[in-house]
Amino acid sequence: MSTLKLHNHVSFEALPARLARASASSHARALALSTWLLKRKRDGRFLAAVDTRGQMQRLAPMRASEVLALEKFAKQIQAAGRSTGHTLPLAGLEQRLRMLGLSSEDYAHRTGLHLIAEPATLDFAGWDRYQRPLWLTRDTARAWHQMGVAARRDDVHLEAVSGYRGHDYQLRIFERKLGRGQPVEDILRVNAAPGYSEHHSGRALDISSLGEPAAEESFERTDAFQWLSTHAPTFGFRLSYPRNNPHGIVYEPWHWYYIG
Ligand SMILES: [Zn+2]
Structure with missing residues (x-):
């Protein structure tokens, strides 16, 4: 590795x-x-x-x-030589959310989600589907690697679509849409509020399989999803947003989180 x-x-x-x-x-x-x-x-x-x-x-x-x-x-x-496991402070993010007119407390209360700090270091975990570096926390990277090896042994191909994404990534989406005149409430129906996506933690992965579209509900009918449903918990991964989850987030069979 x-x-x-x-x-x-x-x-x-x-x-x-x-x-x-x-x-x-x-x-x-x-x-x-x-x-x-x-x-x-x-x-x-x-x-x-x-x-x-x-x-x-x-x-x-x-x-x-x-x-x-x-x-x-x-x-x-x-x-700094190696991964520290530390996370970065959230104060700057909270200030930028206020500037966007996004009430952080209301959103947290409504969704049951909480602000997620970015890790101070992330490990390179290979390349994603789009040939971008895949960044994950050290433990998540290790578990993802081991799970991929085990899946291949069962002739199942797991492909990373997306791993770590910082607060700025999500803030840019919001700033762009607000700039086009979309109200905050409309944007929140499609995008998680900046700071609240599990991808900020470096412990979440969007997973697909060869020839499958990214982030589509149809992923639940693939061999890859069947395999994950059975084996992912053994490697410390769980499905974050099953059908009818309490956060009001759409069903995401592709989104897995490393709980360790
Ligand atoms: Zn995701």
Whole structure:
């Protein structure tokens, strides 16, 4: 199992440059010499590359305060070797939810869901269906790997559609839809409120199988789903949103959560 890590910060992400090199990039020269790529979470922009000695090379314009925060983060990454199991603070998220006009307490009360903090580190768990890196907590990555091996032994192919997704991912969906004039209540009928998706935890996976569409109820009629229903609990996974779940979330046979 690989030990490639994503280091997480409330405003930034550090991605192993090795993974970024695999995909097309306009920063080829900086990447060839660097170990980490630092990305701004709010807009997904690559801000800097960090080399093996911890030297930072800028790739995009930044505010002075951002440079300072990024330099501090780069030092932390150099110092931190392995997964910590820590999570990041939620204060910034709560502030942004208020700015979007989303009452966090009302939503939590209505759905029985709670705010989920992002992990400080995530492990590379292979590539998802769309050839994007799949990030999961260390324990989830290990369990997902073991479950995949066991399924293959039974001639069942499990494919990851999506794993960890940060708060910013969900916030961007909301900001885009609000920008188009959609009321918050309408958006909440289709999308979980930012901060409340199990995907933020790095312990949730959307699973599909070869040739099957992603995130469709028809997944429940596949061999993969039958296999998961029987064996997933052995590996610590449970179905989060069965039919008529108390959260009022639609039935999601594809969405599994690692409880350990
Ligand atoms: Zn999901």
